[in-house]
Amino acid sequence: MSDFNRRKFLEGTAGVAAAASVGAGAALFAPFAHAQNLTFKPEKGAKLRVLRWSRFVQGDIDAYMANVKKFTEATGVEVRVDNEGWEDVRPKAAVAANTGAGPDIILSTNDDANLYPDKLLDVTDLAEYLGKKYGGWYPAGETFMRPDGKKWLGLPLGASGSLIVYRESMVKAAGFATFPKTTDDFLKLYKALKEKGTPGGMALGNATGDSTWCNWLIWSHGGKLVDKTNKVVIDSPETLKALEYGKELYANFIPGTLSWLDPNNNKAFLDGQISVTNNGISIYYAAKNSPDPKVKEMAADINHAVFPIGPVGVPTESHLFFNQMIMKYTKFPQASKEFLRFMMEKEQFDPWLQGGGGYVAQPLRFYENSAIWSSDPKNLPYRDSVKNLRPGGYDGKLGYASAGAAADFIIPNMVAEAASGSKTPKEAAERAQKRAERYYKL
């Protein structure tokens, strides 16, 4: 995966460099000169049903629905959009794939597309067109959606960055002028925050989005679920070191994090009960837009940082990836492709990025220049969430096994078991190894 990513990264970087060389002004929001326009002719009488994860920020759905309306006006294709919590999209998508009936397009999370690749419409032509026009897809997007390096199972939509959200005043009061950049300092910060009575906390329950910090914990110490050949190697000395570190970190968390699901840290942070957590930009967005003056005031004190670098020496970020899949059973494949194309074009995609307030980071390099990343410096850390994203099935190939292992919370449960002391790190790693081997056996 790494070689593949490096190659793609260089290709993409060259694309951006070429775009920049066209000239200031024109380069920023002009599609690349060599890109051809592509359209798909919707079938006569086509109607589309789209199932997507429900909003965490209101601006996302408002902008998305405005684009849907524009699409209907432009093509006459009626589109019905259903929203579900992201944990509920996965089972619905799985059932749809299995039964061959349901929404035409599904916006889902992580490597869902790799659970049922045969049930998805090949969108290679569309993906290549968009990639060429908008400076290339980030490597993670390709890893998720083009697992064999040839056929695109769907289109990346972006990722909700899981970064550090912190209260500047509290971090400063704990003796840190800037946010720690290493895991050692990160632990020191957590200890200092606890001593000051302003602890932090991160989810250790079965939280789809917010438990991804557990991936960072393992990767930052050199541990990984599988090696490049998909052999399960989670029970390793590196993992044990990570779990020991996690145990120390957890000892400084606010009580209750073992039960935390996705919304818990948002609520605790906005209530002023925690000073540091991991989250999308939704906490900041909620604070900025809150009708409560006290919460609004808090926004000025909120800042974001990327996760610290551990002994492994490189960034090891884990974010919630979003995909767009067209189900093969759709009666309207052309209309579906046209819908996705339309939504990914800059006239629609950029306003949607801005509407989301930075909640979703783009999968195409071109949108690095979106105003959402420069309009507020606090948004900037989220910009590269897809660019720096390491998929959950690291270091192996994504597929049924990686998707299953992630959905079964193997890594978060291992971390929770070790951190809470319910199992020793060795026992927790052995249990994770056994469970992961079950998925990777096939």
Place this chain on the structure above:
Amino acid sequence: MTLLARFQNSRNALGFMFMLPAALLLLVFLTYPLGLGTWLGFTDAKVGRPGQWIGLENYAYLWGDAVTRLALFNTLLYTFVASVFKFILGLWLAILLNKNIRFKTFFRAVILLPYIVPTALSAIAFWWIYDSQFSIVSWALVKMGLIDHYIDFLGDPWNARISVIIANVWRGVPFVAITLLAGLQTISPSYYEASAIDGATPWQQFRHVTMPLLTPIIAVVMTFSVLFTFTDFQLIYVITRGGPLNATHLMATLSFQRAISGGALGEGAAIAIAMVPFLLACVMFSFFGLQRRAWQQGGSDK
């Protein structure tokens, strides 16, 4: 007599015809899914792809899987404790509501409220009640000076188990109470009058009049209560999603997590099918228990 006329006059043929639509429905919507689930349990089927026959491999794996064993333990504990409490509280409420108290109808209606509220909604309410940072229970106890820090309702395995059992009891008591109340109202007051004349105490009346006459209803209501509790999904899914540390995973939630979210349809089906013997035992216990009572068919106990 023509064939049609003979058919129309045949009790057996007509009975068969009338039964056919219901049998068809049962076949399509009950037998087929159960059969398919059983089949899947013997395969390595994944979401979106058919599986190969692997015999008992899923079951063999699950037998050695610590999480599945924990889920089975949780399910049995959850079902047993919740059912006992639902029975005791339900019977107590039914007896209270069967007395001539003021605003009897109002109270009978109120008692149904937990049952009327959609399960997901009541689960969300409990999720808030048990929140580690915002629990109203913890807040009240702290304000009263009874505790000095918030209770970790859902972050500690045993606390979490107890918490979800309480939520289940709250939700299930109305069903037991109202059904038993209906049973109590079928008992003729003359039994109580006669026993009172004979000098029976209230406890003796309860033991020798109420309980024997209520037993058939109790058997039915508790069978259903146990079945509902054993197969509970929504409360757990909303409140804990099986956490912390899988401490509240029931067989149903684990089956869902493995089969649908995780894509391991065969393994998930095997977990679900593994529930059937327990459920069947419960139904058979109740069924044969009732069958032995001849008075169910209009006779008297032998």
